[in-house]
Amino acid sequence: MRIIAISNNKGGVGKTTSTVNIAAALQIKGQKVCVIDLDHQAQATYHLGYNPKQIKKSIFHVLKGELPYDEILIDRNDMHLLPASQELKDVEFLPIPAKEFLLRDALEEMNLYDFILIDCPPSLGILTMNAMAYSMEILVPLQVQFLPFHGMYNLFEAVQVVKRRLNKKIDVTGIIGTMYNAKRAINREVIEETENRLPGKLFETMIRENVxxxxxxxxxxxxFEYKPGSIGAEDYMKLTEEILERD
Ligand SMILES: Nc1ncnc2c1ncn2[C@@H]1O[C@H](COP(=O)(O)OP(=O)(O)OP(=O)(O)O)[C@@H](O)[C@H]1O
Ligand SMILES: [Mg+2]
Incomplete structure (x- = not known):
């Protein structure tokens, strides 16, 4: 079982899009997948076709210890989802010690999957810490339109701290270049710079801009359900093949 957090503290870089579509590509490749939506914006839940406002039982109730995970599990054509709800933003105020381990402890017995993918919020707060305490791997989507290194280093530093203090097993498996447009020189600059600073981390497949x-x-x-012939589908399938190889 590979447990992967999709994380970047910068917002709007393609975390949710990547989580949902890598999960779908893995499923097409015959893998048993569960998506965990760990963002109170609940966009992965929404992307997979569920209205977060109508979700009464979410991962929040599991973290709080009120429900076992299998009571909130949604079976979506064999892809499983642990949905989010807005209440998730209250996790940091729960009067429980060692809150970083709520997810890991609640999912201790969840072992039926080949892949668990966790969509993280755009911060390094308590929800991301929960994802990192539970995961073995991190995938970092990086929008290649801006020079992003300041933010990226915060993330890589945070991963080192997590490794020391929470979870020795965690590592960044790879960086996913998103919203790529070959016509823009800045895209190529960002890619070059990333390869110089973090050699070997960037996946070869770029996720191109795609409406x-x-x-x-x-x-x-x-x-893959909406437009299986699109370049978005093509790119996420190729990327997923690389992820399978980087085991
Ligand atoms: N390759 C792409 N081409 C065009 N638009 C994209 C692409 N990837 C993502 N987007 C769009 O960019 C926006 C941000 O993407 P997404 O929601 O996946 O980012 P995020 O990192 O999860 O954001 P947040 O930090 O708010 O959770 C969305 O509107 C999404 O549809
Ligand atoms: Mg998101």
Missing amino acids: ALQEAPSWGKTI
Whole structure:
């Protein structure tokens, strides 16, 4: 079982899009997948076709210790989802010690999957710490349109601290270049700079800019359900093959 947090403290870089579509590609490749939505914005839940406002039982109640995970589990054509709800933002105020381990402890017996993918919020707060305490791997989506290194180093430093204090097993498996456009010189600069500073981390497959990837969430569909012939589908499938190889 590979447990992977999809994380970047910067917002809007393609974390949710990547989580949902890598999960879908893995499923197409015959892997048994569970997605955990650990963001109070609940966009992965929404992207997979569920209205977060109608979710009464979410991962929040599992973290709080009120429900076992299998009571909130949604079976979506064999892809499983532990959905989020807005209450998740209250986790930091729960009067429970060692809150970093709530997810790990609650999911201790969840072992039926080949892959668990966790969509993290755009911060290094308590929810991301929960994802990192439980995961073995991190995938970092990086929007290649901006020079992003300041933010990226915060994340890589945070991973080192997590490794020392919470979870020795964790490592960054790879960086996913998102919203790529070959026509923009800045895209190539960011890629070059990333390869210089963090050699070997960037996946070869770039996720190109693609309107279909933007449209799919409002239909509650993955890119493979919404437009299987799109370049978004092509890119996420190729990327997923690389992820399978980087075991
Ligand atoms: N390759 C792409 N091409 C075009 N649009 C994209 C692409 N990837 C993501 N987007 C769009 O960019 C926006 C941000 O993407 P997404 O929600 O996946 O980012 P995020 O990192 O999860 O954001 P947040 O930090 O708010 O959780 C969304 O509107 C999404 O549809
Ligand atoms: Mg998101």
